Amino acid sequence: MAFAGYAPGRVNLIGEHIDYNGGMVLPAALSIGLEVELAPRTDGVVTVAADSYDEVARRSIDDGANGHWSDPAVGAVREARALGLVDGGASLTIRSTIPQGSGLSSSAALIVAILKAARDAGQGTQGDVELAVAARRVENDYMGVPCGIMDQMAVAVAAPGTAIALDTESLDYEIAVLPQSHDFVVLHSGVTRKLADGRYKERKLECDRAKAFFGTANLCSLEPEDIAGSALEEPYRSRALHCATEHRRVLAALAAIKAGDIGTLAGAMAQSHASMRDDFAVSLPPIDALVADAMTMGADGARLTGGGFGGCIVALVDKGAREDWLGSVLAAHPDARFVASV
Known part of the structure; x- marks a missing residue:
């Protein structure tokens, strides 16, 4: 007998590389996703x-x-066995509409979907948050990817079309209703990325160095002025500065969404991209060019989304201008492609 599990892809609207540094993140579930039969x-x-x-x-x-x-x-089935949901192995059939290498959490969606199917198979009582934590163990401990909890929580808990404002330190969260006047449009840059290629791990180690210097496990709780004026050497100081300022941008963006303040939301997105480019150094020239043209051609805000070094951007676009905007951007960037929107 086969059991089905599903998890959506996700796009992080704002709050990058701070889910393993104690910050607040704001990912949204997408209509594209991944289905598993186990x-x-x-x-x-x-x-x-x-x-x-x-x-x-x-x-x-x-x-x-x-x-x-x-x-x-394989890691997900191993975790399912550890949770008592399967006794041995499993035969898996996977169907996905999430582009590989896009930074839209295809690996997290796969692991969570398998664990949800295994929960049904083993008549487990685990909640979705518990499965998200288990999925993170698969990536951290089995695959060796030092990711935070954002992706797993987003694809395990959020429903397509909503965003989850997640405190990654406590795992407290609220569901945010997104603006009705605008779409968050996800475009793949054409540059494929892989979290396992070492550069993501390098950034994690740099943040660990900053944590050791300041004596805290939560870089996001530090005051940006204290980081900027510290004796911590580069690039560790810039990595910590990104974390502290990005956390505050998430809080500002969430407040702006609740208030319907598109200008403040757009500004936070633009500042986030600049910080990822300059302080965290995870952007690439093709990504920067795509973000710049997205803005020039009419997006209110745009930024790199995901771990960086390729993948996707997310742009905040007025619904009435979306189709003309999309045609102009894709014409100027033939390697880019539309992926999804929220």
């Missing part, structure tokens, strides 16, 4: 068939991560 097995084998790959992977549940595309699936 059939439990008793032989300790994990088979993975995905519409993005021609091969059917056949792995032992005891295999370590080895960089294969099936690693997130």
Whole structure:
């Protein structure tokens, strides 16, 4: 018997690289997503068939991560076994509408969808927040990706078309209703990214160095002025400064959304991109050019979204101007493509 699990992709509207530094983030669930069918097995084998790959992977549940595309699936089944939801392995069939390498949390969606299917298979009582925490363990401990909790919480809890204002330190959250006058449009830059390529881990280690200097596990709680005036050397000071200022931009953006203040929201997005480019150094020239043209051609706000080094931008666009804007931007950037909107 097969059990189904689903998780959406997500776009982070604002609040980048602070979910592992104690900050507030504001991701939104997308209409695109990932569906899994899971059939439990008793032989300790994990088979993975995905519409993005021609091969059917056949792995032992005891295999370590080895960089294969099936690693997130194997890790998720291992975690499901640890939770008592499956006894052995599983046969998985995966269908996804999330572009790979887009920074829209395809790996988190896959792991959460598998865990949700396993919960049904094992008649588990775990809540969605507990599954999100388990999914993070898969990425941190099994795959070696030092990510925070944002992606897993967003795809486990939020519904498409809503945003989740998440305190990543306490896991307290509220669902935010997005402006009716504007769309958040997600465009893929054409530059593919992978979290496992080492640069994400490098930024995590740089933040850890800053935490050790200031004696805190929460860089976002520090005052930006104290960071800027500190004796911490570069680039660690700039990394910490991004975290502290980005956290405050999320709070400002959330207040602006509640007040219907598009100008303040757009300004926070633009400042976020500048900080990711200059202080956190995760943008690339093609991304910067796409963000700049998105703004010049009529978006109120635009920024790189996701871990950086490629992937997607998100732009805040008036609904009435969206189609003309989209045509102009894509004509100027032929490698870019429309992915989704919120």
